[in-house]
Each structure stands twice: as structure tokens, then as C-alpha cells.
Amino acid sequence: MAINTLDNVTGALSSLGDVSKTAVTMKSAHTCALCILRFLQIPIGPVYLTQALDTINRALGIESSEPSVNGSTHCPVCLGILDMALVDKVVGQFKEQEYDASSAAVTVELPKSVYVRHHSMQLYLKGTNLTPATGVATDLKDVIRYMVCQVLSKHGVETDADSDMRIEIGFGHEESANEHQFLFDRENSSVKTKTFRKRGVHYTTGDSKTAVISELSKCSDSEFTSLFASPPPAIERPAEIASLVLKRSPIFIGGRYLKLERNISQTPFFVGERRVTELSIADVVGEPIKALVRCDSYNLVGSGREDADVRMLGDGRPFYLECTNPRSTTITPNQIQAIEDQLRAIKSPVQVRLLQMIRPEDTAIIREGEEHKxxxxxxxxxxxxxxxxxxxxxxxxxxxxxxxxxxxxxxxxxxxxxxxxxxxxxxxxxxxxxxxxxxxxxxxxxxxxxxxxxxxxxxxxxxxxxxxxxxxxxxxxxxxxxxxxxxxxxxxxxxxxxxxxxx
The missing domain is CATH 3.30.70.3190 (Alpha-Beta Plaits)
Structure with a gap:
């Protein structure tokens, strides 16, 4: 029987022996419905979305927000990461930035304790002789990524691993932040960690996710259960979004600038904290472009540079602006032309010509031209x-x-x-x-x-x-x-x- 639709899942939970037992056993450990589906090896699909949860909970006999013995309502396996509220928070912050992206690549970083707790639940199921424990549970990263991508798709943003738009989600859980340390403290551990203090904050090196997974594979079942609880213990607070990085590949706008007056530097010129020149080419050209593409910052790269007291006449000096993390990339020629026209209208001492979007590879012309121009x-x-x-x-x-x-x-x-x-x-x-x-x-x-x-x-x-x-x-x-x-x-x-x- 294929267990990949909501009807099949709910039917399986009530009719299949070991599947039902696994669900009930995990429910007794106060595991959330989505983690139960993961350990039942249910493939990624609509069953993992919020609208399926009530039906699944009813099939499992789980009441909404049913507390554990210590009063916690948070899943001890995923640490509450599979909470739709966190998904909505990610998408909400993405929408606030108003990127004009039609696709995005989503990456997820989990707390190291998640891998320890996942292993703990596997051993718990293994101890009850439930066959699903011998298979590979659906990956937590894949589930949360799927949930985020499905909500994004409702807003016209499709998933594409090669997209120039990246959404990097990092989850953190301070309460269990050091739970993995026992793996490295074992006598036969092959990993040596180092803890140091910098500016009042303690840091540990060597305890990477890869190292945690490697040590889990080397730790015997009996040794693990003697050092860590199985099933995983309850938590008081759920995981949080520790970092959310929204970044887009830079775009490049090239052209030629003219400097019609002296005492204007190419980029802001400081001696110590004192600004030497009042104006710079980067300021005059970069600020209106920054407003147009709504980027975090920009960097002007010229084909060489003249001194501040030297004018740049004729056809102008070739340059390009690298615009970091732009929200808008669908820029029309008329919008760019408007910047040229505005500088001309106000009789700015800095003028631009041939302003246009260029490809990243076109920037090599500037670098290579240094040797030949x-x-x-x-x-x-x-x-x-x-x-x-x-x-x-x-x-x-x-x-x-x-x-x-x-x-x-x-x-x-x-x-x-x-x-x-x-x-x-x-x-x-x-x-x-x-x-x-x-x-x-x-x-x-x-x-x-x-x-x-x-x-x-x-x-x-x-x-x-x-x-x-x-x-x-x-x-x-x-x-x-x-x-x-x-x-x-x-x-x-x-x-x-x-x-x-x-x-």
C-alpha cells in the first residue's frame, strides 16, 4: 500500500499493525504528528502541510497541544521546528523585503542536538521492535524546506536550487545547545574539541554537524543510552530562527562617467575620520542606482582612476557598479536613462553615459583592459x-x-x-x-x-x-x-x- 496521500496515511495509522504501533509509541513520547510521519517514512508531500495535521492528529488520537508530563507541548524530536508559525515567519520576512524574484533556493541549518535526539528516538523505537525504526526517516531538513517552498509558491516564488535568490534558515535551541558534547567527551572519541573565550563569549571548535553524525555512528546503542535519554527528554521552549539570511546574486550596471569639475574623488576619500572631498563619483552615481534596485550596498569599479583634482572629459571613464543583494532586478532601459537625464537636468558636475545593465562576465573587460588600454x-x-x-x-x-x-x-x-x-x-x-x-x-x-x-x-x-x-x-x-x-x-x-x- 502506498502511504503518500492523506487518506492513505490516516487509513494506515488505523489499520496497519506496526505502523499504528509506531505512531502510538511515538505519541506516548509526545512527538509531533509531522515527526511521526517522518519516522513512518512517509514521502514528502501535501500530508506535511498544516491542513493535514488535524486529520492526522485525530487518527493518532492526539489532542491539539497535548502536554507532556512536565507540561511541555513542544516536540522533543524536532524541537518544535516543524511549526507552521516558523514557516510563516520566514515567508513573512521574505515578503517584507519585496524581492521581485520568481524563484528561490532554500537551505536549512539545524541545531546539532536535533541529530542526537533523532538518534535517541530511533533507538527507542528499535527497543520496542518496531520495524520502521530500521528504515531511514524522512529528513527533517527536507520537510521544513518543503513546507517553506510550498508557502512561497502561493506567492509566485518557485523552488530552484540554481536560483540567484537564496533563503538561508538557521535554527537555534539554546536549551539543548550542548547536548551533543557527551559524544566528544567519550574516552574513545576520535574528535577533539576546543573551547575558548573571546570578548566574553565562549566558543567551541571541532564540534561540527559532520563530527556529531560521525560520532553517533561510532557510538554503540548501549553506550548511547547510558549517556543520553531514550526517548529524547521534553523541552521547555521550542527552537527559534537563529538566523535568516535573504541574499541575491549581485547585479552589475556599467557605463562611463564624466567629471566636469575638480576636487571630486572616484570613491569617498578619507584621511583618518576626516572626509577630504565633498563629492565622489560613487556617491553621485551609486545612490540613485541603489534607490532604483533597492540593494544593500554598492561598489564602484573604474577602469583606473584619476586624481581628485583631475577632470575626466571626452567619452568618460568606463566603470561598473556592483549592487549587492538587489530587491529589484527587472530594471528597464527607461528607468536607467532617467538617472542620466536627472543628472543632466540638475547640471551635476558628474555625468554618466551609456548606463546599462551588464552581465557579470562583462566586468572582466574592466580588469583585463588595465593591461592594454x-x-x-x-x-x-x-x-x-x-x-x-x-x-x-x-x-x-x-x-x-x-x-x-x-x-x-x-x-x-x-x-x-x-x-x-x-x-x-x-x-x-x-x-x-x-x-x-x-x-x-x-x-x-x-x-x-x-x-x-x-x-x-x-x-x-x-x-x-x-x-x-x-x-x-x-x-x-x-x-x-x-x-x-x-x-x-x-x-x-x-x-x-x-x-x-x-x-
Missing amino acids: TKHYCALVWFASPLSQDKIAEINAIGKQGVLLQQKTPIRVLHRRAPLTRERRLLGLELVPLEGHFYRLRLESEAGTYIKEFVHGDLGRTAPSLAHMAGVTADIIELDVENVSLDFPPAPADGEHKTIDTC
């Missing part, structure tokens, strides 16, 4: 004395051929970067006189070139330098990045890249 710069430079036309022509001739630089880590960043010598190449250089001691310098360089140090030489730490070529002291007054030659993200359908040139 080139950058175009425009700088206002000053020389201690005006240069002759011949000297300017000489410098420009060298610039056309390209210049190989040896750059030691600049003094200004030496406190936070390793003292290395880096070889970088200038691919092109043009010096144009303006007025008096001032000149416009345009150049193209490999990524990672320190432009400011190339101009003034950094006390000889960059060689050759523009100052060395000119034969006089030089310094940089203003610097702009005009272009970052990296194809990221995909161009818009019209193929137009609007540029801003204010150098």
Missing part, C-alpha cells in the same frame, strides 16, 4: 623660463617617436604603494605654447603612467621627464583626461558618443 591627456604646464621654438620642436619630435619612461613609485603615494620601478611608454606627445611661461601639453600614454611626475620629474624618480627634456624646471598646473580607449560598455544603438572638450 591607453589614455589621452591634456595638461596646462608651466616652465621656469620660456622655451625656444627649437626646443619645442625638439620635444615634439621626441614625442612623435614615443618615449619609454622609468618611473619609481611617486613620493606622493609612497606611503600606500610598494616602492617599485615601473616601465611605461608615452605613445605620443605634443607641446603647444600659450602665453609667457605656460604651455598646453597633449599626450597619449599606456595605462598606469604617472603624468604629473612625468612633467616635473618627481626629484629624478621619473626619467626622462618633460623638465629634463626642456632643461628647465617644469610643473603641472591642471590636468584633464580626454579619453580612455576601452570599448566598454557596448555603444548605444545610434552609435553616437557625445564628447566634452574644455581643455
Whole structure:
């Protein structure tokens, strides 16, 4: 007879000898109806849902909330974990967050004492010669996962182990938290645990769930029953949800940013607890996107970064935002375009272009591009004395051929970067006189070139330098990045890249 429907189960409980005896025996130990079904090896199905419990209880002769000898109404086997109120609490908190997920993967972590109590009940049934005890009870994790998933499905969320949405439920039961310790205290235990105190809290290492299950398999029946009660003892309080983690795979939004004013850092810039720059690219771009996708946090990753006092013009610098645990992922192009439009409407000093959802694998373009991209710069430079036309022509001739630089880590960043010598190449250089001691310098360089140090030489730490070529002291007054030659993200359908040139 297949015992997998409510009618079959209730019929079996009243008509099958050993099945009925097992149910009655477990009932006498004040086991809940769902744990009785588990030990009867009833497969996962609708019989485990709340609407079946009253019928099953009547078939077992169990009255609602029937207390044990000490007055407890909580199941000593599952510790009250199979309580629909806990399931509703999990789903309720999920709904409160308003994820737009259509699927979810549900994982369950049980108190270690559950495995001890399960074993205790198995031995109790074995001692009464009831045949179901020799089989494998339906797993408690599978039952609670099924219950949660069934309630989720009523809200349009299906179960999918590969879903980007994860619901991680951790149950705890302080009352029985150390019940498993006797397994490791045995003389022949192969597991050595270590207890230590940290910040007033005691921790134990080595007593993992796997270790508990392993020790249970090695512990003889007689030794177990001499060290732990069988059937499992009553509990005063039920288990609780110790942790509920709702997390979703991050989404990525890519684009290019322009910085039209100086003294704006790429990310919030602090020295100690003091914020150095009032604005950052991450703040200006990240906050409206955070509000749109309702994520916990975001991280801006740029294709390199300019100094706070350097403008980013032209097509902008490629970047992406990693949005952690987003509630909304069905973002339309119009919603993203609205962020660009809003920044433009308020004339923000930070503008964004080509903003769009990108795939996780697209972010590799940013990392890989660090080795291959080139950058175009425009700088206002000053020389201690005006240069002759011949000297300017000489410098420009060298610039056309390209210049190989040896750059030691600049003094200004030496406190936070390793003292290395880096070889970088200038691919092109043009010096144009303006007025008096001032000149416009345009150049193209490999990524990672320190432009400011190339101009003034950094006390000889960059060689050759523009100052060395000119034969006089030089310094940089203003610097702009005009272009970052990296194809990221995909161009818009019209193929137009609007540029801003204010150098």
C-alpha cells in the first residue's frame, strides 16, 4: 500500500499493525504528528502541510497541544521546528523585503542536538521492535524546506536550487545547545574539541554537524543510552530562527562617467575620520542606482582612476557598479536613462553615459583592459623660463617617436604603494605654447603612467621627464583626461558618443 496521500496515511495509522504501533509509541513520547510521519517514512508531500495535521492528529488520537508530563507541548524530536508559525515567519520576512524574484533556493541549518535526539528516538523505537525504526526517516531538513517552498509558491516564488535568490534558515535551541558534547567527551572519541573565550563569549571548535553524525555512528546503542535519554527528554521552549539570511546574486550596471569639475574623488576619500572631498563619483552615481534596485550596498569599479583634482572629459571613464543583494532586478532601459537625464537636468558636475545593465562576465573587460588600454591627456604646464621654438620642436619630435619612461613609485603615494620601478611608454606627445611661461601639453600614454611626475620629474624618480627634456624646471598646473580607449560598455544603438572638450 502506498502511504503518500492523506487518506492513505490516516487509513494506515488505523489499520496497519506496526505502523499504528509506531505512531502510538511515538505519541506516548509526545512527538509531533509531522515527526511521526517522518519516522513512518512517509514521502514528502501535501500530508506535511498544516491542513493535514488535524486529520492526522485525530487518527493518532492526539489532542491539539497535548502536554507532556512536565507540561511541555513542544516536540522533543524536532524541537518544535516543524511549526507552521516558523514557516510563516520566514515567508513573512521574505515578503517584507519585496524581492521581485520568481524563484528561490532554500537551505536549512539545524541545531546539532536535533541529530542526537533523532538518534535517541530511533533507538527507542528499535527497543520496542518496531520495524520502521530500521528504515531511514524522512529528513527533517527536507520537510521544513518543503513546507517553506510550498508557502512561497502561493506567492509566485518557485523552488530552484540554481536560483540567484537564496533563503538561508538557521535554527537555534539554546536549551539543548550542548547536548551533543557527551559524544566528544567519550574516552574513545576520535574528535577533539576546543573551547575558548573571546570578548566574553565562549566558543567551541571541532564540534561540527559532520563530527556529531560521525560520532553517533561510532557510538554503540548501549553506550548511547547510558549517556543520553531514550526517548529524547521534553523541552521547555521550542527552537527559534537563529538566523535568516535573504541574499541575491549581485547585479552589475556599467557605463562611463564624466567629471566636469575638480576636487571630486572616484570613491569617498578619507584621511583618518576626516572626509577630504565633498563629492565622489560613487556617491553621485551609486545612490540613485541603489534607490532604483533597492540593494544593500554598492561598489564602484573604474577602469583606473584619476586624481581628485583631475577632470575626466571626452567619452568618460568606463566603470561598473556592483549592487549587492538587489530587491529589484527587472530594471528597464527607461528607468536607467532617467538617472542620466536627472543628472543632466540638475547640471551635476558628474555625468554618466551609456548606463546599462551588464552581465557579470562583462566586468572582466574592466580588469583585463588595465593591461592594454591607453589614455589621452591634456595638461596646462608651466616652465621656469620660456622655451625656444627649437626646443619645442625638439620635444615634439621626441614625442612623435614615443618615449619609454622609468618611473619609481611617486613620493606622493609612497606611503600606500610598494616602492617599485615601473616601465611605461608615452605613445605620443605634443607641446603647444600659450602665453609667457605656460604651455598646453597633449599626450597619449599606456595605462598606469604617472603624468604629473612625468612633467616635473618627481626629484629624478621619473626619467626622462618633460623638465629634463626642456632643461628647465617644469610643473603641472591642471590636468584633464580626454579619453580612455576601452570599448566598454557596448555603444548605444545610434552609435553616437557625445564628447566634452574644455581643455
